[in-house]
Amino acid sequence: MKRLLFFAPILFLPFAWSAVAQDGDFKPGKLPKEEQALLEPGLTLRFFADKNAKTPTDVRRVRIAALHVPEGTAPTPFVGPGPFAAKLSGYLKADLRSEFRFKLKALGKASLRINNKEVLAAEDGVAQTEEPFELSRGFNKLDIVLVSPMKGDATVRVSWTGDDFMEEPLPPTTLFSRKDHADLAEGLAKREGRFLFAMRDCAACHQLPGGVKSAELAMPEMQHRAPSLAGAGSRFGKDWLVQWIQNPRTLRPKATMPVVLHGDTVPQDAADIAAFLQTLKEPVEAAKAKATTAQGEKLYNQLGCLACHHFNDPKEEETLDRYPLHYVNAKYTPEALSEFLAKPHARYPWTRMPDFKLKADENAALVAYLNAQAKGKANPGAQAGNPERGEKLFASTGCANCHSLKTDALPKGTNLRPSPASDNLAAGCLAEDAKERGKAPDFGFAKEKRESLRAFLAKDGGSLKRETPAEFAQRQIVNLKCNACHQRDGATTRWFQVMEEEGGSLPELLPSLTWTGEKLKPDWSAKFIAGQHDHRARPWLKARMPAFPARAEMLALGLSHQHGFAPKEDSRPEPDEEQAKLGETLLPQQGGFNCTQCHGVGKMPAKEPFEAPGINLLDAAQRLRYDYYPRWMHDPPRIERTTRMPKFAQDGKTTAIRETLDGDARKQFDAIWHYIQTLPGKKD
Numbered sequence: 001m002k003r004l005l006f007f008a009p010i011l012f013l014p015f016a017w018s019a020v021a022q023d024g025d026f027k028p029g030k031l032p033k034e035e036q037a038l039l040e041p042g043l044t045l046r047f048f049a050d051k052n053a054k055t056p057t058d059v060r061r062v063r064i065a066a067l068h069v070p071e072g073t074a075p076t077p078f079v080g081p082g083p084f085a086a087k088l089s090g091y092l093k094a095d096l097r098s099e100f101r102f103k104l105k106a107l108g109k110a111s112l113r114i115n116n117k118e119v120l121a122a123e124d125g126v127a128q129t130e131e132p133f134e135l136s137r138g139f140n141k142l143d144i145v146l147v148s149p150m151k152g153d154a155t156v157r158v159s160w161t162g163d164d165f166m167e168e169p170l171p172p173t174t175l176f177s178r179k180d181h182a183d184l185a186e187g188l189a190k191r192e193g194r195f196l197f198a199m200r201d202c203a204a205c206h207q208l209p210g211g212v213k214s215a216e217l218a219m220p221e222m223q224h225r226a227p228s229l230a231g232a233g234s235r236f237g238k239d240w241l242v243q244w245i246q247n248p249r250t251l252r253p254k255a256t257m258p259v260v261l262h263g264d265t266v267p268q269d270a271a272d273i274a275a276f277l278q279t280l281k282e283p284v285e286a287a288k289a290k291a292t293t294a295q296g297e298k299l300y301n302q303l304g305c306l307a308c309h310h311f312n313d314p315k316e317e318e319t320l321d322r323y324p325l326h327y328v329n330a331k332y333t334p335e336a337l338s339e340f341l342a343k344p345h346a347r348y349p350w351t352r353m354p355d356f357k358l359k360a361d362e363n364a365a366l367v368a369y370l371n372a373q374a375k376g377k378a379n380p381g382a383q384a385g386n387p388e389r390g391e392k393l394f395a396s397t398g399c400a401n402c403h404s405l406k407t408d409a410l411p412k413g414t415n416l417r418p419s420p421a422s423d424n425l426a427a428g429c430l431a432e433d434a435k436e437r438g439k440a441p442d443f444g445f446a447k448e449k450r451e452s453l454r455a456f457l458a459k460d461g462g463s464l465k466r467e468t469p470a471e472f473a474q475r476q477i478v479n480l481k482c483n484a485c486h487q488r489d490g491a492t493t494r495w496f497q498v499m500e501e502e503g504g505s506l507p508e509l510l511p512s513l514t515w516t517g518e519k520l521k522p523d524w525s526a527k528f529i530a531g532q533h534d535h536r537a538r539p540w541l542k543a544r545m546p547a548f549p550a551r552a553e554m555l556a557l558g559l560s561h562q563h564g565f566a567p568k569e570d571s572r573p574e575p576d577e578e579q580a581k582l583g584e585t586l587l588p589q590q591g592g593f594n595c596t597q598c599h600g601v602g603k604m605p606a607k608e609p610f611e612a613p614g615i616n617l618l619d620a621a622q623r624l625r626y627d628y629y630p631r632w633m634h635d636p637p638r639i640e641r642t643t644r645m646p647k648f649a650q651d652g653k654t655t656a657i658r659e660t661l662d663g664d665a666r667k668q669f670d671a672i673w674h675y676i677q678t679l680p681g682k683k684d
């Protein structure tokens with residue numbers, strides 16, 4: 001059912017909200033130093049059972065002043081579906097004391113308070129301030145409340161307009177909230193515990209917590225399974241296997257696989273299991289091409305491998321949190337390394353290593369380079385191994401609970417232990433020391449991680465039955481290190497940091513992910529992140545977007561929800577022939593803006609894209625949400641500080657082309673939009 005949106009200028013619908021009534025005196029502007037030190041980017045989002053409730057049912061942090069919860073879905077995994085009230089609070093930071101206009105969009109009933117004053121209220125519609133509202137320079141208190149509607153999706157979005165910029169969502173770089181609130185810390189801890197429970201395969205050996213049945217699982221990461229060990233004997237070095245089995249963390253300090261062997265027999269047990277794995281043979285296919293180390297080095301730098309990897313001995317400190325490749329030759333045969341790079345997800349669908357879709361010659365070049373750079377040698381195992389004994393140990397020590405020995409087959413969790421219950425959360429895998437741990441695997445958890453797992457297991461097992469895409473996107477963007485290549489919310493990239501620290505040429509300009517959830521249609525981004533598009537949006541780049549197939553769809557959906565958008569929501573107007581005709585005249589140099597200098601248009605390539613190539617406008621029309629388009633067109637550098645696309649409306653309203661549509665920027669850009677929207681039909 002489509003909701004009717006109406007405009008309601010200064011519509012004051014104050015509604016009782018007891019949890020919000022914490023006015024006190026707040027003085028906008030400068031905050032005491034101690035309080036500033038406690039701020040982190042983003043707003044604190046609290047959920048309540050209803051608008052009169054005093055204690056939140058769940059708390060987390062969001063990066064955008066927005067929320068979208070589809071009808072019948074859980075607003076967070078820790079709260080069941082159904083009616084809810086939500087409050088986003090924190091500070092809105094203004095660079096200067098200045099006046100702004102605000103706009104509030106709501107499905108449900110929402111209000112916007114700034115510095116403890118109600119500025120806007122809206123119900124199932126849009127409200128905007130008629131008079132400008134003055135913000136103090138520095139920190140202004142911000143509270144946004146949403147009460148979900150009786151029926152339909154719940155949504156809230158807040159945007160602002162300033163003297164020198166057109167309407168835009170409140171930028172993430174202006175939002176802050178305190179990190180020291182106990183309820184927030186608790187909300188974040190149980191989330192970390194839930195994530196660890198899934199990613200560390202606890203359910204491979206333990207029953208699910210909270211009486212959850214496997215058919216009910218909704219958290220995508222619960223599909224995580226350790227890599228298949230099919231063909232391990234044709235792929236891995238023997239010494240490396242022995243050392244890895246004894247203790248993976250000696251080869252990789254952040255290995256997620258636990259130490260499972262115990263006692264005096266460890267060296268012999270490890271040798272036996274390794275000997276068993278050595279018997280598992282399978283043909284391994286290497287890329288058939290010749291290449292040099294120098295070609296590999298070039299690719300390693302151009303593709304951004306160096307943003308996530310280094311070759312140092314992992315014993316040395318690594319400040320940029322990159323994954324060590326020091327032992328990669330001790331681990332893989334050159335053929336197996338080639339196979340891994342060609343299809344990193346083949347034996348480990350949930351691997352965090354993305355798929356670069358390397359061509360055979362690129363693959364061979366990278367293998368040559370890695371072979372030359374990775375110097376680590378595993379300790380030679382002293383014992384000879386007994387494969388028959390190893391096979392038994394593989395089953396009895398728990399390897400088989402996590403690893404299958406066939407590609408495409410899931411490991412079978414056998415002899416499952418009971419789910420860790422609230423009265424034994426300090427024992428076994430969560431024990432403080434080796435003595436208490438007994439025969440349980442050693443995951444090497446730091447204290448906070450154990451506490452997070454306990455917080456989750458104590459009462460939140462049921463959350464595995466629910467998922468909230470916005471949260472999935474939030475945690476996976478961190479887990480997958482998208483910030484290796486992409487800026488986001490004002491933070492620089494790891495790639496840039498590496499080049500600054502180690503020297504070398506700075507990375508190319510890549511799109512930032514700050515606005516992705518609003519900018520791109522989720523259908524398009526889901527296919528893009530999965531690596532399914534047949535052509536590249538930016539063919540001029542040496543870097544390339546690698547594929548993350550297992551997570552693509554929910555990542556794209558979750559990003560859209562983070563920005564308060566339903567996936568199909570797009571206010572694009574029906575193409576209008578008259579306007580499209582005008583728009584066409586605005587593209588070329590003659591009589592127009594010379595967009596075609598940098599942008600291809602359908603089959604017509606860009607005329608002189610050398611300095612500042614842009615995306616083919618046919619692609620743009622297909623992938624962009626219309627909501628984003630005008631604000632990009634009005635002021636590209638405001639959105640992407642380093643972009644080379646010029647600002648055509650210097651005063652934000654008019655352009656230099658006066659003869660069409662009276663130089664009205666908004667009308668002209670709209671006319672162009674109508675034209676590029678009609679392109680697909682005109683292509684043939």
Ligand code: HEC
Nearest residue numbers: 200201202205398420424425427428429430438439440453
């Ligand atoms: C490879 C199998 C395996 C995996 C995976 C595993 N455990 Fe265990 N866990 C055990 C075994 C075996 C014990 C009992 C040790 C003993 O009896 O001394 C145990 C014991 C425990 C205990 C003590 C209570 C009890 O049931 O005995 C807790 C709590 C626990 N595990 C939590 C976890 C958590 C949390 C994870 C995921 C991070 C996890 N386990 C993953 C095998 C496993």
Ligand code: HEC
Nearest residue numbers: 303304305308323328350351352353354356366480481484
């Ligand atoms: C966004 C970060 C990222 C980028 C970029 C990246 N990798 Fe990885 N790579 C990883 C992670 C994380 C792993 C570890 C696998 C896991 O944890 O699932 C990995 C694993 C590997 C491994 C296997 C290591 C092992 O011990 O088994 C190799 C080899 C590798 N990457 C090479 C490359 C090359 C070559 C490139 C550039 C073409 C590259 N990676 C780019 C994140 C990345």
Ligand code: HEC
Nearest residue numbers: 200201226227245255256257258260273397398399402403
């Ligand atoms: C709790 C689940 C778990 C258990 C139990 C476990 N592993 Fe692993 N293992 C993993 C994960 C996850 C990885 C991927 C590397 C990482 O992230 O540490 C891995 C990696 C490996 C690898 C390298 C595979 C590759 O493709 O890179 C081998 C070999 C291996 N494990 C063997 C074993 C053996 C042998 C045992 C029993 C002694 C065992 N594992 C027990 C989870 C487990």
Ligand code: HEC
Nearest residue numbers: 303304480482484485511516536537538543544545546548
């Ligand atoms: C190794 C570097 C690298 C990593 C890691 C990476 N990307 Fe990208 N990404 C790129 C490049 C290069 C492009 C531009 C590709 C093009 O348009 O042809 C891009 C483009 C994008 C775009 C399109 C943005 C736009 O406005 O056009 C999205 C969305 C995106 N990436 C999402 C992600 C997500 C999500 C992750 C993490 C799961 C990620 N990327 C990790 C290199 C990377």
Ligand code: HEC
Nearest residue numbers: 511593594595597598612613614615619620644645646672
């Ligand atoms: C001097 C070169 C240049 C000119 C002239 C130019 N652009 Fe751009 N345009 C760019 C660049 C560079 C980008 C950003 C590409 C990127 O994100 O990597 C861009 C991005 C865009 C986008 C966003 C596309 C997307 O899918 O992300 C649109 C829409 C766009 N331009 C439209 C226009 C229109 C319409 C004109 C003429 C009024 C124009 N541009 C003129 C260089 C130019």
